[in-house]
Amino acid sequence: MRKILSYTRRAVDDYNMINDGDKIAVGVSGGKDSITLMLALKRLQSFYPNKFDLIAISLTMGYEEMDYTPLQKLCDENEIELILHPTRIAEVVFDIRKEPNPCSLCAKMRRGALHEVAVLNGCNKVALGHHNDDVLETFFLCLFNEARISCFSPVTYLDRKNIHLIRPFIYMPEKEIKRFVSANNIPVIHNPCPANGHTNRQDMKDLIRDLSYKNKGLKQRLFHAVSNSKIDGWERT
Secondary structure, X not given: OHHHHHHHHHHHHHOOOOOOOEEEEEEOOOOHHHHHHHHHHHHHHOOOOOOEEEEEEEEEOOOOOOOOHHHHHXXXXXXXXXXXXXXXXXXXXXXXXXXXXXXXXXXXXXXXXXXXXXHHOXXXXXXXXXXXXHHHHHHHHHHHHHOOOOOOOOEEEEOOOOEEEEOOOOOXXXXXXXXXXXXXXXXXXXXXXXXXXXXXXXXXXXXXHHHHHHOOOHHHHHHHHHHOOOOOOOOOO
């Protein structure tokens, strides 16, 4: 947890992610990234100079085989309020719309539901578990698929909802999250989505892995290029 907190606090401080009096909702999918973020922010809450409240929000996607009991138990053990919000997203995407490329619609619906539940529960910020590898993969996706230099921002303001999205894990290598989850036996909810592991993002992950194998330090150089670019939102405060 010490290493996890080091990466987290550096991002929070560099981009002024947490202010005194914030109420932050962590979007928890049940995967390793969001669960680790939830636990990291809970630990940060105990000593960070800016005092903030914290809740966790999980959207039940409609998959009957997803069991949220271990997540509820973990939240109870760490004194974190967990809000389980039911949705029919899986049914809409796969059964009603029968999307051939479901990820975009699914992500849009999940974002909308998460932001709405956060606002209804008095939150002014939503924390997302995007890590350092996600930054690089998103950068490549924009470059390859949209022919533009772009990436999500460390902090994003949504004026329609009057909330900020924060990404405290932008410095966090995915491998550190995997080590933390494995070393501490953190329960992770299996994702039964039919598209899991068969996406454009997975293709980018595989490409960056192969390039990194041949070019030592490539990930660090790529991230340096993103963070020092003129991409909107990456200027440090």
